[in-house]
Amino acid sequence: MKQFFRTLFGKISLIFLLLIFILGATEVFISVKSSVNYVCEASQKLNYSLARDLAHRFEPMLKDSLNYNAINSTIKELMVMNPKVDIYLVDKHGHLIAYFEKPEKIKRKMINIEPIRDFVKESSYGSLPIFGDDPLDKTRRKVFSAAPITIGKNEQGYLYVILASARYELAAEGIRGSYILKTSAIALSTILVFGAVVGMIFFFFVTKRLRQVTHTVRAFEQGDYSQRLPVTSDDEVSELAAAFNRMADTIQKNIRDMERNAILRRELIANISHDLRSPLSSIQGYIETVLMKDDRLSKDERKKFLETILKNVTNLSQLVQELFDLSKFDAKESKPNREPFSIADLTQDVVLKFQPIAEGLNIHLVTKLPVNLPFVYADIGMIERVLSNLIDNALRYTESGGKVTVRLERINADCVRISISDTGKGIPEKDLPYVFDRFYRVEKSRTRNSVEGSGLGLAIAKKIVEAHNSIIKVESKLNSGTVFYFDLKTYQKEKDKNPRLFVHRL
Incomplete structure (x- = not known):
C-alpha cells in the first residue's frame, strides 16, 4: 500500500479521495444547515400568530397590576399543554417580568428587544426566520413568536414565546442527532464510494500512458535502445513521447557513430602502425645491408640502396606531415588565406x-x-x-x-x-x-x-x-x-x- 501511494496514480487517487471527502462533508454540512433553517422557518411561520392568540389570556391579569401568581399559573398551564414552547413576559426594554422556570436556570434576565420589535412589524412575515435570545442560554438564539401587550395602564410590554423549549430540545436532540448522523454517514459514504470507484477508473486510464512512458524509459535505460513511444494525439503526453522518440533516435545514432568510430580508431591505429612500420622496416633493412656489405657494394648498388632509403624516408615524412595537417584541421588551427x-x-x-x-x-x-x-x-x-x-x-x-x-x-x-x-x-x-x-x-x-x-x-x-x-x-x-x-x-x-x-x- 505504501508503495502504491508513491506512484503518480496513487498520489492522484489519494488527492482525489481527499477532495471527494471534503466536498462530501461540505455538502452534508450545508444540507444539515439548510434543513435546520428550513425547519426553523416553517415552525416560525406556522406559529406566527401564536403569541397574539395567547396574549388574550394574559390581558385581564395585567390591567391594573401584575398578578404574578395568576400569570405564572397561566404560563405553567400553557407550557404543560404545549411543551414545545417557553413563555416569557418582557417589558419594552427586554427585561424578563414573568416566566415559568427556576430562577437558577435563567442565564440572562434581559434579552435583546430588537428582534421582537422586528417580528411584530406587519412586514415581518416575509423576513422569516427571525432569531431571538434564549433566556436559558447566554449564546443560543431561537425562533420565536411575539405579540405586543399592555402592562398596567400605559406600560408597553411583549409576550415572548420561544418555539423550541429546553425540554423539547433535550428530547429531540438525541433523535435528531441520530437521524442526522445516520443520514450524513450514508450520504458521505455513498459519495465517497461512488466517487472513489469512478475516480480510480478514470485516473487509471488517464495515467495508463504515463505508466507506458515509465516502462519504455526504464527499458531504454537498461539497454533496449529500440524502445519507442506511440504518438496518438496532440496532448502533452504525446509531445513528451515525440520528444523522447527524437532523443532516443539521437542517442541510438550517437551510439552507432561511437561504435563505428571505435572500429575506425582501431583501423586507424593499425593502418598508421603499418604505414610507419613498412618504411621503417625497409629503411632498417637497407641500412643493415649497407653496413654488412659496405666493402663489397659497388657504387651503383650503394646509390640504389640509398635512393630506396631516401624514398622511404620521404614517404614516412609525408605520412607524418599529413597526420599533423589533419590534426590542425581538427583543432581549427588551419584557416585558409583567401x-x-x-x-x-x-x-x-x-x-x-x-x-x-x-x-x-x-x-x-x-x-x-x-x-x-x-x-x-x-x-x-x-x-x-x-x-x-x-x-x-x-x-x-x-x-x-x-x-x-x-x-x-x-x-x-x-x-x-x-x-x-x-x-x-x-x-x-x-x-x-x-x-x-x-x-x-x-x-x-x-x-x-x-x-x-x-x-x-x-x-x-x-x-x-x-x-x-x-x-x-x-x-x-x-x-x-x-x-x-x-x-x-x-x-x-x-x-x-x-x-x-x-x-x-x-
Missing part, C-alpha cells in the same frame, strides 16, 4: 605535374577548361593540395588504358565547380559515405598502382573544402568510374564577359 587567383592556371599546373606519372601508368589525363573563367577567391596552396590529392587518388584506382578527366565549370555567377572523374572500377554504394574517412579503403588489400599514398588524401581534401565553406561530393557506379566534385566562390570583382567554350589540353 586571395583571388586563376583556377584554370592552377589546374593546368597541377595536371602538368601529374602528366609524367599518368603516362607511366598508361592513363590518359585530360583537362576541360572554359575560356575566360573568372578568378576564384580561396587559398591557392590549399586548393592545389586538394587537386593533387584528388588526381593522385584517381590515378591510383584507374587501370592501365583508362582515363582521368579534370573539368572546370561555371555553375552560376557566384560559383565554379571543379570535378575529377575516372574510368576505374567504381565504389560500391555502401562504401560511399565512408570514402573520406581516414585510412578507409574500399578494397582492403593495400596493393595499388605504383603511385604510393598515405591513405589520408581524401580526408585532407574534405577538411580543406569544408574550411572554404563548401562540400566535396562523390558519385560512383561499379565498373563505370567515379567523380569527385566541389564548388568554389568566384572573385566578385571579376566579370564573365564571354560565352563558355571548352578546349581540350593534354
Whole structure:
C-alpha cells in the first residue's frame, strides 16, 4: 500500500479521495444547515400568530397590576399543554417580568428587544426566520413568536414565546442527532464510494500512458535502445513521447557513430602502425645491408640502396606531415588565406605535374577548361593540395588504358565547380559515405598502382573544402568510374564577359 501511494496514480487517487471527502462533508454540512433553517422557518411561520392568540389570556391579569401568581399559573398551564414552547413576559426594554422556570436556570434576565420589535412589524412575515435570545442560554438564539401587550395602564410590554423549549430540545436532540448522523454517514459514504470507484477508473486510464512512458524509459535505460513511444494525439503526453522518440533516435545514432568510430580508431591505429612500420622496416633493412656489405657494394648498388632509403624516408615524412595537417584541421588551427587567383592556371599546373606519372601508368589525363573563367577567391596552396590529392587518388584506382578527366565549370555567377572523374572500377554504394574517412579503403588489400599514398588524401581534401565553406561530393557506379566534385566562390570583382567554350589540353 505504501508503495502504491508513491506512484503518480496513487498520489492522484489519494488527492482525489481527499477532495471527494471534503466536498462530501461540505455538502452534508450545508444540507444539515439548510434543513435546520428550513425547519426553523416553517415552525416560525406556522406559529406566527401564536403569541397574539395567547396574549388574550394574559390581558385581564395585567390591567391594573401584575398578578404574578395568576400569570405564572397561566404560563405553567400553557407550557404543560404545549411543551414545545417557553413563555416569557418582557417589558419594552427586554427585561424578563414573568416566566415559568427556576430562577437558577435563567442565564440572562434581559434579552435583546430588537428582534421582537422586528417580528411584530406587519412586514415581518416575509423576513422569516427571525432569531431571538434564549433566556436559558447566554449564546443560543431561537425562533420565536411575539405579540405586543399592555402592562398596567400605559406600560408597553411583549409576550415572548420561544418555539423550541429546553425540554423539547433535550428530547429531540438525541433523535435528531441520530437521524442526522445516520443520514450524513450514508450520504458521505455513498459519495465517497461512488466517487472513489469512478475516480480510480478514470485516473487509471488517464495515467495508463504515463505508466507506458515509465516502462519504455526504464527499458531504454537498461539497454533496449529500440524502445519507442506511440504518438496518438496532440496532448502533452504525446509531445513528451515525440520528444523522447527524437532523443532516443539521437542517442541510438550517437551510439552507432561511437561504435563505428571505435572500429575506425582501431583501423586507424593499425593502418598508421603499418604505414610507419613498412618504411621503417625497409629503411632498417637497407641500412643493415649497407653496413654488412659496405666493402663489397659497388657504387651503383650503394646509390640504389640509398635512393630506396631516401624514398622511404620521404614517404614516412609525408605520412607524418599529413597526420599533423589533419590534426590542425581538427583543432581549427588551419584557416585558409583567401586571395583571388586563376583556377584554370592552377589546374593546368597541377595536371602538368601529374602528366609524367599518368603516362607511366598508361592513363590518359585530360583537362576541360572554359575560356575566360573568372578568378576564384580561396587559398591557392590549399586548393592545389586538394587537386593533387584528388588526381593522385584517381590515378591510383584507374587501370592501365583508362582515363582521368579534370573539368572546370561555371555553375552560376557566384560559383565554379571543379570535378575529377575516372574510368576505374567504381565504389560500391555502401562504401560511399565512408570514402573520406581516414585510412578507409574500399578494397582492403593495400596493393595499388605504383603511385604510393598515405591513405589520408581524401580526408585532407574534405577538411580543406569544408574550411572554404563548401562540400566535396562523390558519385560512383561499379565498373563505370567515379567523380569527385566541389564548388568554389568566384572573385566578385571579376566579370564573365564571354560565352563558355571548352578546349581540350593534354
